[in-house]
Amino acid sequence: MSIVLVGAPGAGKTSVGRRLAKKLGMAFVDVDERIEQVLGKTIPEIFADEGETYFRQAEEEATLELLESTEVLSLGGGAVMNPRIREALKDHEVIWLKVSAGQASRRVGMNTVRPLLLGNVRGKLIELMRERTPLYEEVATKVVETDGRGSAEVADELAAERMA
Numbered sequence: 001m002s003i004v005l006v007g008a009p010g011a012g013k014t015s016v017g018r019r020l021a022k023k024l025g026m027a028f029v030d031v032d033e034r035i036e037q038v039l040g041k042t043i044p045e046i047f048a049d050e051g052e053t054y055f056r057q058a059e060e061e062a063t064l065e066l067l068e069s070t071e072v073l074s075l076g077g078g079a080v081m082n083p084r085i086r087e088a089l090k091d092h093e094v095i096w097l098k099v100s101a102g103q104a105s106r107r108v109g110m111n112t113v114r115p116l117l118l119g120n121v122r123g124k125l126i127e128l129m130r131e132r133t134p135l136y137e138e139v140a141t142k143v144v145e146t147d148g149r150g151s152a153e154v155a156d157e158l159a160a161e162r163m164a
């Protein structure tokens with residue numbers, strides 16, 4: 001059973017997952033980073049060259065495989081849209097890092113690393129969250145509020161609970 005981090009872009013999945021795994025002495029993989037390694041391209045390049053449908057297929061394959069083999073796994077924000085991924089998550093500990101659209105947009109800022117947010121970052125986050133919040137809720141076995149808290153604090157709290 002893996003520890004899996006889900007939530008909107010900017011929730012802190014990548015940063016909290018990495019720190020949590022380090023504290024617990026467990027292996028960590030970020031699905032987006034794995035996809036970038038395997039395809040030899042960045043996420044924005046994959047979206048630009050191959051399109052979102054291709055990315056989602058690569059995401060499904062990587063996520064389902066890593067769920068079987070990784071101790072701590074950070075998913076991409078849109079992975080929960082996939083019913084096969086939601087089904088596979090039933091066998092794991094799934095931590096939903098909750099964040100407001102305001103905080104998430106401040107965290108991800110204007111950078112171009114997230115192609116789906118290009119243009120109006122806050123508006124697009126609100127839209128994504130409206131669609132995905134019920135799905136994060138559905139798959140989560142634990143919910144952690146991250147607004148107003150640093151990623152290190154969130155990770156340290158999760159690690160402490162786990163080691164208690």
Ligand SMILES: Nc1ncnc2c1ncn2[C@@H]1O[C@H](COP(=O)(O)OP(=O)(O)O)[C@@H](O)[C@H]1O
Binds near residue numbers: 012014149150
């Ligand atoms: N709790 C937090 N408070 C403030 N900044 C954060 C927090 N969690 C993450 N960040 C910052 O927000 C940005 C996005 O974090 P990241 O871990 O990539 O999120 P995700 O993988 O959920 O999209 C990074 O620059 C990270 O340092």
Ligand SMILES: O=C(O)C1=C[C@@H](OP(=O)(O)O)[C@@H](O)[C@H](O)C1
Binds near residue numbers: 077078
């Ligand atoms: O919300 C999404 O659909 C996406 C979120 C990104 O991951 P983060 O949530 O780690 O930013 C990445 O998988 C891709 O850009 C698509």
Ligand SMILES: [Mg+2]
Binds near residue numbers: 013030074075076
């Ligand atoms: Mg991430």
